Amino acid sequence: MYDAKYIVPGLALFLGIVTLPLWYNPLAGRTDQPPVLEYPEGQCVVAKPLMKGQHMQILNAWRNEVVREDSRYYVHPDGTTREKSLTGTCLGCHEDKAEFCDRCHDYAGVKPYCFDCHIVPEGK
Amino acid sequence: MAKTTRRGFLKVAGAAAIGLGARPVLDAIASRVPQAVPVPPAPALTARRWAMVVDTRRCLRERGCRECVAACHSKHNVPDFGNPKDEVKWIWKEDFEHAFPDEGHEFQAAELRGQDMLLLCNHCDSPPCVRVCPTQATWRRESDGLVMMDMHRCIGCRYCMAACPYGSRSFNWRDPRTHIARIDETYPTRTRGVVEKCTFCEERLSRGLMPACVEACPARAMAFGDLEDAGSEVRVLLASHVSIRRRQGLGTQPEVYYLV
Numbered sequence: 001m002y003d004a005k006y007i008v009p010g011l012a013l014f015l016g017i018v019t020l021p022l023w024y025n026p027l028a029g030r031t032d033q034p035p036v037l038e039y040p041e042g043q044c045v046v047a048k049p050l051m052k053g054q055h056m057q058i059l060n061a062w063r064n065e066v067v068r069e070d071s072r073y074y075v076h077p078d079g080t081t082r083e084k085s086l087t088g089t090c091l092g093c094h095e096d097k098a099e100f101c102d103r104c105h106d107y108a109g110v111k112p113y114c115f116d117c118h119i120v121p122e123g124k
Numbered sequence: 125m126a127k128t129t130r131r132g133f134l135k136v137a138g139a140a141a142i143g144l145g146a147r148p149v150l151d152a153i154a155s156r157v158p159q160a161v162p163v164p165p166a167p168a169l170t171a172r173r174w175a176m177v178v179d180t181r182r183c184l185r186e187r188g189c190r191e192c193v194a195a196c197h198s199k200h201n202v203p204d205f206g207n208p209k210d211e212v213k214w215i216w217k218e219d220f221e222h223a224f225p226d227e228g229h230e231f232q233a234a235e236l237r238g239q240d241m242l243l244l245c246n247h248c249d250s251p252p253c254v255r256v257c258p259t260q261a262t263w264r265r266e267s268d269g270l271v272m273m274d275m276h277r278c279i280g281c282r283y284c285m286a287a288c289p290y291g292s293r294s295f296n297w298r299d300p301r302t303h304i305a306r307i308d309e310t311y312p313t314r315t316r317g318v319v320e321k322c323t324f325c326e327e328r329l330s331r332g333l334m335p336a337c338v339e340a341c342p343a344r345a346m347a348f349g350d351l352e353d354a355g356s357e358v359r360v361l362l363a364s365h366v367s368i369r370r371r372q373g374l375g376t377q378p379e380v381y382y383l384v
Contacts, residue, residue, distance in 0.1 A: 123285070
């Protein structure tokens with residue numbers, strides 16, 4: 001190979017920079033783990049793993065159904081009826097928004113704008 | 125044991141393939157967001173066409189009264205910026221000449237001249253705001269004729285404000301949260317950059333309650349009901365009194381009527 005003394009270190013440097021996101025945090029001693037959430041007693045509106053992955057789609061569906069289709073109630077598989085309400089139903093059980101919502105959203109780096117308008121009840 | 129024929133083998137293989145294919149379909153069905161059923165616990169007030177009748181004679185008896193405005197604006201977290209440029213309003217009062225520019229004349233009866241008329245969104249049958257909205261953030265609900273707002277979809281282009289001949293729509297130029305005296309936790313605020321207006325209290329109707337202004341009026345000057353029901357209060361009032369509507373000639377078919 002011609003100019004191996006330039007090409008090989010060059011390639012090594014390139015690979016190092018490209019893979020920077022993979023090794024930077026461990027090398028800097030940061031081993032962030034996803035927050036471990038405390039779940040309240042009782043049944044969530046859908047099963048926990050589904051909620052974890054799809055709560056945004058569910059909330060989006062709810063908001064469209066409530067605002068645009070005037071369908072405000074949701075019947076849980078256990079037969080109980082719940083209101084489709086972020087601040088009423090969701091925050092009714094998950095009482096601490098800062099603990100339950102914000103920690104994960106901060107970790108994932110997402111900024112949902114739900115609470116620009118919807119009001120977190122006093123002390124939640 | 126029976127000899128496996130090529131034909132028999134293909135049959136079994138085909139059936140097995142269908143069985144394998146069914147799994148993702150079943151999973152998809154099982155993981156769908158559960159659908160709501162249309163039976164709310166509290167019976168909602170329903171109509172085929174909601175309308176309001178404002179008895180201006182009763183309203184004017186309580187001169188300077190702003191009970192309805194206060195009730196509406198506090199229930200819906202309407203901000204008060206204290207200046208007309210940023211003003212957000214759902215229901216308000218305006219003198220007769222400005223409220224009814226087609227109706228007044230030089231010899232207008234004194235009880236109407238310069239008097240406060242109660243104004244709000246007319247929930248038109250043919251709403252110009254809906255025609256111009258590029259995102260369908262505002263639409264006329266087919267079931268009962270309410271002109272609705274979806275704040276999630278509003279992009280703040282203000283076409284609807286230009287289209288509305290009644291000035292019923294307000295734009296949030298500034299963050300409204302900082303100018304709400306007491307926030308009602310049961311109703312969302314708006315955010316900077318969206319248009320808002322009266323919704324005939326659709327959130328209260330769905331809980332079986334009359335609109336906040338109708339409930340708050342000390343003179344009982346507002347009647348609210350179903351225009352398609354010949355026995356409703358609004359129909360009885362309209363049948364037995366002379367009534368006017370704002371700027372009828374524009375063809376918007378407003379659904380707020382005024383007894384004069």
